Amino acid sequence: MSLLAVEAAYRRVLAGAEPVARTERLPLREARGRVLADDLRSRRTQPGFDASAMDGYAVRARDAVTGAELAIVGEAAAGHGWAGSVGPGEALRIFTGAPVPEGADAVLIQEDTERLAGSARIKVTDAATAGDHIRRAGVDFAEGGLLCPAGTVLSAGAIALAASGDHSHLTVRARPRIAILATGDELVLPGEPIGPHQIVASNTFGLAALAEQSGGTVLDCGIAADDEAEIGARFDEALQAGADVFVTIGGASVGDHDLVGKVFEAKGVELDFWKVAMRPGKPFMAGRKGPMRIAGLPGNPASSLVAATLFLAPLIRRLSGLPDRPLYREGVLADAMPANGPRANFVRAIVAGETEGRPRLTALGKQDSSLLSVYARADALLMRPVNAAPARAGEPCLYVPLD
Numbered sequence: 026m027s028l029l030a031v032e033a034a035y036r037r038v039l040a041g042a043e044p045v046a047r048t049e050r051l052p053l054r055e056a057r058g059r060v061l062a063d064d065l066r067s068r069r070t071q072p073g074f075d076a077s078a079m080d081g082y083a084v085r086a087r088d089a090v091t092g093a094e095l096a097i098v099g100e101a102a103a104g105h106g107w108a109g110s111v112g113p114g115e116a117l118r119i120f121t122g123a124p125v126p127e128g129a130d131a132v133l134i135q136e137d138t139e140r141l142a143g144s145a146r147i148k149v150t151d152a153a154t155a156g157d158h159i160r161r162a163g164v165d166f167a168e169g170g171l172l173c174p175a176g177t178v179l180s181a182g183a184i185a186l187a188a189s190g191d192h193s194h195l196t197v198r199a200r201p202r203i204a205i206l207a208t209g210d211e212l213v214l215p216g217e218p219i220g221p222h223q224i225v226a227s228n229t230f231g232l233a234a235l236a237e238q239s240g241g242t243v244l245d246c247g248i249a250a251d252d253e254a255e256i257g258a259r260f261d262e263a264l265q266a267g268a269d270v271f272v273t274i275g276g277a278s279v280g281d282h283d284l285v286g287k288v289f290e291a292k293g294v295e296l297d298f299w300k301v302a303m304r305p306g307k308p309f310m311a312g313r314k315g316p317m318r319i320a321g322l323p324g325n326p327a328s329s330l331v332a333a334t335l336f337l338a339p340l341i342r343r344l345s346g347l348p349d350r351p352l353y354r355e356g357v358l359a360d361a362m363p364a365n366g367p368r369a370n371f372v373r374a375i376v377a378g379e380t381e382g383r384p385r386l387t388a389l390g391k392q393d394s395s396l397l398s399v400y401a402r403a404d405a406l407l408m409r410p411v412n413a414a415p416a417r418a419g420e421p422c423l424y425v426p427l428d
């Protein structure tokens with residue numbers, strides 16, 4: 026099988042991927058960052074009454090001319106309206122959020138009045154105009170009106186709006202279920218006893234974080250030995266559990282113990298592609314088995330995280346109903362870069378400072394695909410295109426942010 030270009034692999038992974046159809050109903054406090062499943066309409070009008078926007082006096086604007094004296098007839102505070110009607114020559118003491126009484130058509134802020142000593146009267150020092158400082162009923166939204174369309178990602182503002190529209194719960198898209206299986210006889214979990222030729226399985230944890238950050242929920246399938254029957258059993262379990270994506274780690278290359286491709290074949294997976302023209306992350310597999318998508322990641326830690334960042338995270342975002350992001354952003358090179366070979370090189374890099382408004386990228390020193398100490402320091406993958414000529418410092422480049 027020949028190597029597929031990164032951009033083509035990205036398009037093929039996303040082709041036909043739709044948000045999962047399942048929904049769930051959540052209390053507002055749990056809805057942050059989730060995607061609204063249906064149009065959200067208001068259950069009330071806001072404000073439900075004409076409300077004062079300031080502390081002062083509710084008046085008839087035609088009476089509240091500069092120099093006029095007005096009699097204070099009562100008081101209205103937020104939550105406590107005043108039942109009467111403001112008549113000629115009268116003013117109602119009013120506070121922010123209180124309902125504007127009948128008869129009044131303006132609120133005079135208290136800074137534009139003088140309280141006359143020893144009497145329940147004020148003098149107007151700056152005239153009012155009709156409509157001043159009144160928030161009309163329904164100025165924010167009306168009962169039955171659209172608050173947020175389906176597909177809205179629930180931000181702090183959207184959640185506050187939903188609360189104001191009197192919704193205690195929201196129907197959101199369910200998170201896609203991402204099953205993650207690590208493979209390899211050499212792997213043990215962090216904290217478990219470890220043999221002399223074993224290593225700690227790290228990839229599951231990084232990938233689970235990435236999957237959750239992208240809107241998914243993780244089904245941890247643990248570690249399978251390099252054994253076709255065992256990998257196959259975990260595959261069946263994931264399918265039965267209704268996984269939307271089955272992610273494998275390791276065993277994706279060509280060695281005698283790289284069994285994942287064989288298991289996929291035996292299970293009738295329709296393989297879309299295997300191997301992408303990129304470094305690290307070349308032995309990436311994509312396919313599907315019925316409703317379950319398959320992402321076979323390479324075992325090397327940086328390889329699995331790079332391939333997952335480029336292909337798996339955008340897929341999970343799409344299945345979650347989150348908006349697509351562009352594959353690359355534009356930056357500039359902080360330093361000269363050597364020529365590149367036939368695989369796009371995703372160089373672990375740091376974004377520091379800007380040149381002419383574009384982020385400046387500095388490649389980190391060591392780039393071996395086993396190095397998590399380097400990967401963890403990086404905040405971007407600087408993309409060196411296939412067969413790129415040497416580049417000078419200050420030249421434009423493309424990169425993928427790591428957040």
Ligand SMILES: Nc1nc2c(c(=O)[nH]1)N[C@H]1C(S)=C(S)[C@@H](COP(=O)(O)OP(=O)(O)OC[C@H]3O[C@@H](n4cnc5c(N)ncnc54)[C@H](O)[C@@H]3O)O[C@H]1N2
Nearest residue numbers: 207226227228229274275276277278283307323324325328
């Ligand atoms: N003859 C060839 N050999 C290799 C090729 C090739 O084209 N021809 N490709 C190389 C490339 S590129 C990569 S990337 C790796 C990927 O190999 P696999 O996906 O088969 O991964 P494994 O062999 O299972 O493991 C590689 C490496 O990663 C460690 N590993 C595996 N799983 C985990 C985990 N969950 N957490 C942490 N580390 C893990 C494993 O112990 C190995 O050290 O193949 C090259 N070989």
Ligand code: MOO
Nearest residue numbers: 305306307328394
């Ligand atoms: O593609 Mo491998 O991921 O070069 O190390």
